[in-house]
Amino acid sequence: MASRTNTLTKKDVARRVAETMGEPIYRCEPWVVAVVDALGDLMMQADPEVRIELRDFGVFEVKRTRAKPKARNPKTNETVFIPSRRKTHFKPSKRLKEVLQQPLHDLRYEIPQGSADFEPASS
Secondary structure: OOOOOOOOOHHHHHHHHHHHHOOOHHHHHHHHHHHHHHHHHHHHOOOOOEEEEEOOOEEEEEEEOOOEEEEEOOOOOOEEEEOOOEEEEEEEOHHHHHHHOOOOOOOOOOOOOOOOOOOOOOO
């Protein structure tokens, strides 16, 4: 059975900010909520595209997609038209990308069974 991914919330982010700033969480949580809400609002108000760059973290983008006049519904095999819309994209900063691209083996994490670099434990 696959293990469940650890999910962090705004409260967890506020807790980390409080630890970093040496402040109680009740002082930091409104600021974290305000920043997350502001980012969401800026992305929703994109007209129709926007790029939000946070140095040393990454870039959030809202991009346009092209219409797809000949997409196919796999259940009915019917040809359908999909109008152009907006989508989100996140590109991590160079620093964040370098950390995330380190092999799991080097970081001493468990390699998922079935992965190309999985090596069964030897007895």
